[in-house]
Amino acid sequence: xxxxxxxxxxxxxxxxxxxxxxxxxxxxxxxxxxxxxxxxxxxxxxxxxxxxxxxxxxxxxxxxxxxxxxxxxxxxxxxxxxxxxxxxxxxxxxxxxxxxxxxxxxxxxxxxxxxxxxxxxxxxxxxxxxxxxxxxxxxxxxxxxxxxxxxxxxxxxxxxxxxxxxxxxxxxxxxxxxxxxxxxxxxxxxxxxxxxxxxxxxxxxxxxxxxxxxxxxxxxxxxxxxxxxxxxxxxxxxxxxxxxxxxxxxxxxxxxxxxxxxxxxxxxxxxxxxxxxxxxxxxxxxxxxxxxxxxxxxxxxxxxxxxxxxxxxxxxxxxxxxxxxxxxxxxxxxxxxxxxxx
Amino acid sequence: xxxxxxxxxxxxxxxxxxxxxxxxxxxxxxxxxxxxxxxxxxxxxxxxxxxxxxxxxxxxxxxxxxxxxxxxxxxxxxxxxxxxxxxxxxxxxxxxxxxxxxxxxxxxxxxxxxxxxxxxxxxxxxxxxxxxxxxxxxxxxxxxxxxxxxxxxxxxxxxxxxxxxxxxxxxxxxxxxxxxxxxxxxxxxxxxxxxxxxxxxxxxxxxxxxxxxxxxxxxxxxxxxxxxxxxxxxxxxxxxxxxxxxxxxxxxxxxxxxxxxxxxxxx
Numbered sequence: 048x049x050x051x052x053x054x055x056x057x058x059x060x061x062x063x064x065x066x067x068x069x070x071x072x073x074x075x076x077x078x079x080x081x082x083x084x085x086x087x088x089x090x091x092x093x094x095x096x097x098x099x100x101x102x103x104x105x106x107x108x109x110x111x112x113x114x115x116x117x118x119x120x121x122x123x124x125x126x127x128x129x130x131x132x133x134x135x136x137x138x139x140x141x142x143x144x145x146x147x148x149x150x151x152x153x154x155x156x157x158x159x160x161x162x163x164x165x166x167x168x169x170x171x172x173x174x175x176x177x178x179x180x181x182x183x184x185x186x187x188x189x190x191x192x193x194x195x196x197x198x199x200x201x202x203x204x205x206x207x208x209x210x211x212x213x214x215x216x217x218x219x220x221x222x223x224x225x226x227x228x229x230x231x232x233x234x235x236x237x238x239x240x241x242x243x244x245x246x247x248x249x250x251x252x253x254x255x256x257x258x259x260x261x262x263x264x265x266x267x268x269x270x271x272x273x274x275x276x277x278x279x280x281x282x283x284x285x286x287x288x289x290x291x292x293x294x295x296x297x298x299x300x301x302x303x304x305x306x307x308x309x310x311x312x313x314x315x316x317x318x319x320x321x322x323x324x325x326x327x328x329x330x331x332x333x334x335x336x337x338x339x340x341x342x343x344x345x346x347x348x349x350x351x352x353x354x355x356x357x358x359x360x361x362x363x364x365x366x367x368x369x370x371x372x373x374x375x376x377x378x379x380x381x382x383x384x385x386x387x388x389x
Numbered sequence: 390x391x392x393x394x395x396x397x398x399x400x401x402x403x404x405x406x407x408x409x410x411x412x413x414x415x416x417x418x419x420x421x422x423x424x425x426x427x428x429x430x431x432x433x434x435x436x437x438x439x440x441x442x443x444x445x446x447x448x449x450x451x452x453x454x455x456x457x458x459x460x461x462x463x464x465x466x467x468x469x470x471x472x473x474x475x476x477x478x479x480x481x482x483x484x485x486x487x488x489x490x491x492x493x494x495x496x497x498x499x500x501x502x503x504x505x506x507x508x509x510x511x512x513x514x515x516x517x518x519x520x521x522x523x524x525x526x527x528x529x530x531x532x533x534x535x536x537x538x539x540x541x542x543x544x545x546x547x548x549x550x551x552x553x554x555x556x557x558x559x560x561x562x563x564x565x566x567x568x569x570x571x572x573x574x575x576x577x578x579x580x581x582x583x584x585x586x587x588x589x590x591x592x593x594x595x596x597x598x599x600x601x602x603x604x605x606x607x608x609x610x611x612x613x614x615x616x617x618x619x620x621x622x623x624x625x626x627x628x629x630x631x632x633x634x635x636x637x638x639x640x641x642x643x644x645x646x647x648x649x650x651x652x653x654x655x656x
Contacts, residue, residue, distance in 0.1 A: 118484075157482070157485065163410070167403055171402075174399030175396055
């Protein structure tokens with residue numbers, strides 16, 4: 048175990064047993080006698096660790112096992128195999144001291160009481176988490192300022208917009224100053240401004256308190272803004288664990304070259320340089336194998352009347368999409384370890 | 390124990406605030422709790438009058454007092470947790486409760502007591518009004534009145550643990566409406582809610598002694614009526630304590646197994 052690792056997961060697995068039934072009356076009757084079940088490996092022996100104060104992005108397509116993992120780490124689900132330790136506790140034992148030191152924020156999850164003003168839910172949390180009065184005041188003031196909640200606190204939850212509610216949900220989840228945050232899609236359904244504000248808030252909270260954050264998001268902007276390190280899972284298996292910037296190196300064997308031509312495109316045989324991604328008046332975008340970058344740009348410059356040329360890594364969204372569209376080929380343990388220590 | 394005091398105060402506060410939001414629904418609900426025993430009261434009173442003023446060992450006046458007392462005890466002990474749990478698990482709301490550093494039963498107990506206190510405003514005058522209207526005469530002894538408080542508290546707690554445990558069957562199957570219904574029917578017969586138990590055949594009475602239900606309702610009611618001897622009082626409290634302990638252990642057992650099974654639906 049690393050010395051200051053707060054989250055440590057080893058071969059963690061969750062198998063769901065689901066009932067399977069064919070359509071039709073006969074099948075329905077048959078299932079009365081004999082139930083057919085099927086095992087689904089929602090999380091398949093994943094291992095990783097997160098150090099104190101890190102913000103780690105936990106990525107994967109829908110159904111990859113992210114939420115199941117977060118539920119196990121926050122003590123909601125019992126795993127079917129492997130082990131996990133967070134702050135030295137086994138999460139699913141649901142030790143009260145552990146629950147007082149962590150939080151799970153799920154998009155759409157209602158921990159605010161629907162019919163009463165937000166501040167009254169806060170008050171209830173103060174009692175339940177046994178937050179001393181002075182700490183509570185400090186936390187409310189700080190969260191109110193950071194998330195701009197001033198005008199929302201006296202309103203009943205049901206009168207808030209989605210974005211306003213999400214901000215209050217986050218505040219409610221942080222009143223007890225948890226040192227581990229599991230954030231599942233904290234910006235889902237929010238507009239760009241609100242997303243940006245929440246992102247800034249997470250950074251601030253992390254810097255203020257040194258809290259450890261494990262976060263899932265479908266918005267790459269969230270991940271790019273917050274996480275130096277990402278963990279990618281697919282079909283319950285760990286695909287990648289390392290720097291966000293390394294993701295492109297590892298999974299995107301191509302670069303994007305944008306070329307502006309002086310005299311327009313005019314039926315030139317452009318396909319010979321690479322895969323033509325986009326073309327407009329005097330401007331083309333090519334995707335070329337990474338290893339050929341130097342030679343292809345050289346040829347472009349010498350053979351065409353280039354006005355401007357830029358070489359870029361593909362957008363992170365494309366990389367991720369590329370990763371998920373491939374058949375899963377999980378990296379083996381030694382690679383995972385290497386990636387972790389990198 | 391005292392550590393829970395501020396938490397309970399917080400729960401009471403919020404649950405009463407929420408109930409004020411649903412005044413009308415609450416009133417309609419309360420009405421159900423008043424009408425059911427009132428119906429039995431009217432039926433048995435009529436039967437008794439036609440039988441010449443008594444049925445079995447119960448006089449017409451005793452029927453009236455019995456069902457008014459039943460109204461209070463039933464109101465004092467009832468829970469709605471068996472319906473709540475299905476919703477809670479199906480909608481994933483249980484997850485929110487599990488994340489809190491406190492056993493979820495506490496907020497339910499506080500919620501229940503909060504409701505009871507709030508509805509006293511209606512229940513109290515209703516009881517007095519009915520007693521006046523049906524011309525009930527009632528002379529309790531001091532010791533039975535004094536014993537009523539702990540007996541009702543025990544009845545409330547044992548019913549709470551029992552129904553909270555049964556509610557958790559929702560961890561295994563979400564279709565527990567039929568089970569709830571069956572439970573209500575059994576409760577109706579063996580608790581003395583439908584009719585005083587002494588009017589049942591001997592064998593039913595003995596069965597009722599062995600089941601928990603009469604110790605929840607009939608026993609506190611009979612105590613108020615002055616039909617419980619000091620010796621029976623001790624036996625009754627013993628039975629209540631036994632069922633309370635059994636209910637508590639059952640709750641712990643099923644809760645532990647249940648959360649292992651919990652699939653955290655939704656989200």
